[in-house]
Structures are given as structure tokens and as C-alpha cells.
Amino acid sequence: MLTFLLLSLPLLGACDALPGATGPKTAFDGNAAMEYTKAQLAFGPRVPGTLAHVKAGDWITKMMRQRADTVIEQRFTHRTLAGKELPLRNVLARFNPAATQRILYLTHWDTRPMADEDRVLGNRGTPIPGANDGAAGVGLLIALGDALKKTPPGIGVDLLFVDGEDYGTSFVPPYSDVLLGSQYFAANLPSPDYRPIYGVLWDMIADKDLNILQEARSVTSAPEVVSRVWQKAAELGYARYFIPRVGQDVTDDHVPLLAKGLRVIDVIDIDYGPPAPGGGASPSFHHTLEDTIDKISVRSLQIVGDVALALLIDG
Ligand SMILES: [Zn+2]
Structure with a gap:
């Protein structure tokens, strides 16, 4: 019997080029997440201060009002280092709002x-399309909203869409023109005693070549949350995508929340693009005009969505 299994498994594997990633493992709908991602790209770049930004923000609020029990918009104005007034908003969609045991998911x-990372110098002043960096995380959270509406969670769930993560150029303290929505949320929590049992920031999670390492600051600051997420991924058969190895330190929206004492980690595939043929450094689509829909996949959205939803179902 053992021999039979050993012989048959590789045969199954041969039919399935990516074992462990075929088909959904939960009620999460990766195709829907992709459609929501495309809907945002159709607005154009969602740059604060533009009409596309207003329209996309209205659309996110509308989508979440159709799914969540409560939706709160946090609107605020940020004055940039250059003196520009930016109208910004966070959208907080709450499921089971009376529950004290809560999990927080966020994305920008x-x-x-x-x-500013584009290889073509002449492109560096142009806004990025943001398929993976911005749109995919929102697609993920809206599709999670579908699943939570259909099957209300036993615990409380907060889905937070933060604004102004990627506006400025200085990703060092005091984070003058970046992480703006997460800084505002940390300073204006839904209640003074708001303490989710843990939180996860989902950012750049749809690269076709999905390889999510454990973000270094998350490992240092909230190792028990990293363990829980990577354990869940392994249980679902996704250990080759959620790789149990410490990666880079990434300055992202979890930083202001960690500083506030919330246990929030960053799930991010910062290595955006295919592996280089010779194993050397490959060009990255991160912060380039090449961050387009063809670089991301339903399969990656499905993998990450399965992990995200399974964590919520299990509390
Ligand atoms: Zn970015």
C-alpha cells in the first residue's frame, strides 16, 4: 500500500503542475477578487487628489456597504511636505461589530x-497602474466580504482599506507623506480600547510568481501572528508559496499599528516578478509602469484568499 502511494503520487503530480494549488480550498472566490481588481484599474491610477481616487473610494465604500454590517469612512486632510492639501479617506467595514474578539485585516x-523605480527614466514621473500594489489587496478584501456576508463569522472581523500609503518618497520616520491612512487609523481607533486579537496587512499578494517570505519586522514584533498565518498556509498545502523563511524588513502600514501596540503583521511578496533565468537579480515590477494586470493571477489571489478566509473561519 505504501509502495502504491509512493508510486501514484508523482503520477498525480505530473497531471498537476502545481500540486497544492489546484482549485479553491475555501469558499473564497479568486475569480471575483480578480474582477474587483480589474474594476479598480478601470478608474485609472488611484492617486490622492485626483477624480479617479474619489471614484474608487466611493466604489469601495459602496461595495462594502453591500457586504458588511457597518461601514465607517474616516475622512481627513493631509498637508504634504510640498504644501499640498490631500483629501484622504480610510474605509472600515465591520462584520459582527458587537463581538469583542476581533481580527483586523487591512490593505492600502x-x-x-x-x-520612480521604472527602468525608463522618462516614465518615472508617471503614476503606476498599481495592479498588484494597491488594487489586488482591495480585490482580496472585497471578495472576503462576499464570503463573510454569505457565512457570517463567529468572531468579529474588521476589513480596513487605508489611503495614502504610497504617496511620498521618504519611507523613514517620521513617515511624512507615506503610511498616511494607517497613521491616521492608529491615532483614531474605532474605540479607545480597540485591541484586535491580531491583524494582518495584505500587500502585493497577487504576483503570478507567488513567493511570500516572512517580513522581518513582523517576525520581530509579532512572531506568534506570523506562526499562525504560516501554519494555516501549510495546513492548506501552500507552504511553497508562504515560505517559512525570514525575508526583508519592509516599511509598510503595519508599522504605525505595531507602534500603537496592535499585533499586526505584513504579508507581502516584495519580490515582484518572475525569477531571473540564470538565478541572478531579476527586474522587478514594483513601483514601475509594468505593475499591470497581466503580472498578477487568479491563482495567487485564490491561494492568499484561502489562507485569509481559513484564518477567519477558525477564529
Ligand atoms: Zn507601493
Whole structure:
């Protein structure tokens, strides 16, 4: 019997080029997440201060009002280092709002105003499309909203869309023109005693070549949350995508929340793009005009969505 199993498994594997990633493992709908991602790209870059940004923000609020029990908009104005007044908003969609045991998921919904990592120098002043960096995280959270509406969770769930993550150029303290929505949320929590049991920031989670390492600051600051998420991924057969190895330290929206004492980690595939043929450094689509829909996949959205939903179902 054992021999039979050993012989048959590789045969199954041969039919399935990506074992462990075929088909949904939960009620999460990766195709729907992709459609929500495309809907945002159709607005154009969601750069604060533009009409596309207003329209996309209205759309996110509308989508979540159709799904969540309560939706709160946090509107605020940020004055940039250059003296520009930016109208910003966070959208907080709450499921089972009376529950004291809560999990917080967040993602940023704005797009970067300049492709400052683009290989073509002439492109560097142009806003990025933000398929993976901005739109995919929102697609993920809206599709999670579908699942939570259909099967209300036993615990409380907060889905938070933060604005102004990617506006400025200085990702060091005091984070003058970046992480704006998460800084505002940390300073204006839904209640003074708001303490989710843990939180996860989902950012750049749809790369076709999905390889999510454990973000270094998350490992240092909230190791028990990292363990819980990577354990769940392994249980679902996704250990080759959620790789149990410490990666880079990424300055992202979890930083202000960690500083506030909330146990929030960053799930991010910062290595955006295919592996280089020779194993050397490959060009990255991060913060370039190449961050487009063809670089991301339903399969990656499904994998990450399965992990995200399974964590909520299990409390
Ligand atoms: Zn970015």
C-alpha cells in the first residue's frame, strides 16, 4: 500500500503542475477578487487628489456597504511636505461589530503617483497602474466580504482599506507623506480600547510568481501572528508559496499599528516578478509602469484568499 502511494503520487503530480494549488480550498472566490481588481484599474491610477481616487473610494465604500454590517469612512486632510492639501479617506467595514474578539485585516487602496523605480527614466514621473500594489489587496478584501456576508463569522472581523500609503518618497520616520491612512487609523481607533486579537496587512499578494517570505519586522514584533498565518498556509498545502523563511524588513502600514501596540503583521511578496533565468537579480515590477494586470493571477489571489478566509473561519 505504501509502495502504491509512493508510486501514484508523482503520477498525480505530473497531471498537476502545481500540486497544492489546484482549485479553491475555501469558499473564497479568486475569480471575483480578480474582477474587483480589474474594476479598480478601470478608474485609472488611484492617486490622492485626483477624480479617479474619489471614484474608487466611493466604489469601495459602496461595495462594502453591500457586504458588511457597518461601514465607517474616516475622512481627513493631509498637508504634504510640498504644501499640498490631500483629501484622504480610510474605509472600515465591520462584520459582527458587537463581538469583542476581533481580527483586523487591512490593505492600502491608493496608488503611487510616480513610477520612480521604472527602468525608463522618462516614465518615472508617471503614476503606476498599481495592479498588484494597491488594487489586488482591495480585490482580496472585497471578495472576503462576499464570503463573510454569505457565512457570517463567529468572531468579529474588521476589513480596513487605508489611503495614502504610497504617496511620498521618504519611507523613514517620521513617515511624512507615506503610511498616511494607517497613521491616521492608529491615532483614531474605532474605540479607545480597540485591541484586535491580531491583524494582518495584505500587500502585493497577487504576483503570478507567488513567493511570500516572512517580513522581518513582523517576525520581530509579532512572531506568534506570523506562526499562525504560516501554519494555516501549510495546513492548506501552500507552504511553497508562504515560505517559512525570514525575508526583508519592509516599511509598510503595519508599522504605525505595531507602534500603537496592535499585533499586526505584513504579508507581502516584495519580490515582484518572475525569477531571473540564470538565478541572478531579476527586474522587478514594483513601483514601475509594468505593475499591470497581466503580472498578477487568479491563482495567487485564490491561494492568499484561502489562507485569509481559513484564518477567519477558525477564529
Ligand atoms: Zn507601493
